[in-house]
Amino acid sequence: MSLVVARTIAQARALVAEARRQGRSIEFVPTMGALHEGHGSLMDLARRPQGFLVVSIFVNPIQFDRADDYERYPRTLEADVEFCRRRGVDLVFAPSIEEMYPQPQRAFVEVTGLTEHLCGRFRPGHFRGVATVVTKLFGIVQPDRAYFGEKDAQQLAVVRRMVRDLNMPVEIVACPTVREADGLAMSSRNGRLSPAERSAASAIYRALQAAAAQVRAGARDPAVVRRAGLALLQAEPLLRPEYFDIVDPEEIQPVLMIESEVLIACAAWAGTTRLIDSLRATPPLNA
Numbered sequence: 001m002s003l004v005v006a007r008t009i010a011q012a013r014a015l016v017a018e019a020r021r022q023g024r025s026i027e028f029v030p031t032m033g034a035l036h037e038g039h040g041s042l043m044d045l046a047r048r049p050q051g052f053l054v055v056s057i058f059v060n061p062i063q064f065d066r067a068d069d070y071e072r073y074p075r076t077l078e079a080d081v082e083f084c085r086r087r088g089v090d091l092v093f094a095p096s097i098e099e100m101y102p103q104p105q106r107a108f109v110e111v112t113g114l115t116e117h118l119c120g121r122f123r124p125g126h127f128r129g130v131a132t133v134v135t136k137l138f139g140i141v142q143p144d145r146a147y148f149g150e151k152d153a154q155q156l157a158v159v160r161r162m163v164r165d166l167n168m169p170v171e172i173v174a175c176p177t178v179r180e181a182d183g184l185a186m187s188s189r190n191g192r193l194s195p196a197e198r199s200a201a202s203a204i205y206r207a208l209q210a211a212a213a214q215v216r217a218g219a220r221d222p223a224v225v226r227r228a229g230l231a232l233l234q235a236e237p238l239l240r241p242e243y244f245d246i247v248d249p250e251e252i253q254p255v256l257m258i259e260s261e262v263l264i265a266c267a268a269w270a271g272t273t274r275l276i277d278s279l280r281a282t283p284p285l286n287a
């Protein structure tokens with residue numbers, strides 16, 4: 001079957017219902033567009049023999065804490081649809097703002113605790129916007145499985161917890177981070193970097209790796225691990241670190257002592273572009 005682009009909720013629902021009648025499973029990859037190989041890897045994992053692959057493309061205004069970031073967010077629908085076609089997507093759901101928010105949104109989904117630290121601390125309302133739009137999209141697409149990147153580790157934890165706590169009938173599949181050759185995590189925002197910022201940005205991955213190496217070598221004190229990572233970030237004058245933290249991967253709370261797997265997460269600004277990345281690391285058994 002060839003790819004269909006649905007601009008309305010009614011059309012998307014009808015196509016999904018038809019696929020279900022044919023006995024196909026519904027596989028769902030939510031995105032904000034400006035698609036790259038990171039998104040492509042989610043689509044590759046989501047493509048199944050009896051599956052109906054739905055990709056949503058929607059730049060969700062209620063998850064942006066800064067108007068300038070929302071306005072500058074890249075929008076490349078035509079190229080995105082071609083990208084999806086090449087990737088074997090069955091349905092692209094690309095609604096307008098009016099379609100998703102025809103009246104002021106009064107119902108919101110909030111995941112507490114997990115949103116206090118990392119990006120939640122610096123982007124007020126962001127995860128409420130994410131949880132709300134993901135809930136709306138799940139209500140429209142009603143997927144069997146939904147695919148999320150580990151790159152956005154806090155988002156993944158928040159969505160997992162939301163689905164569990166609210167008994168949503170969908171399986172969340174975590175997908176590994178796809179990186180550029182120098183380690184920079186692929187992101188729709190990378191295109192906004194100047195050549196000098198782009199080259200500085202690779203320090204983020206080096207910093208995460210240095211911190212992860214400390215954990216794997218048995219460092220127990222998160223402050224020590226944090227210092228090792230931050231030193232590499234701070235050596236790069238074009239980067240302004242926002243946070244560099246060691247947290248519990250499920251609860252997203254800072255750990256006092258590293259005793260089991262941790263999430264090392266970082267956000268840094270390069271000029272006016274904010275970049276995030278993270279790595280998981282497990283201490284040695286005998287530490």
Ligand code: AMP
Pocket residue numbers: 030031032033037038039041042147148149150151152175176177178179185186187188
């Ligand atoms: P976005 O369009 O940025 O909202 O991302 C849509 C989905 O793609 C999210 O689940 C992201 O975590 C995931 N994603 C974005 N970048 C990458 C990447 N470099 N590797 C893997 N997944 C990614």
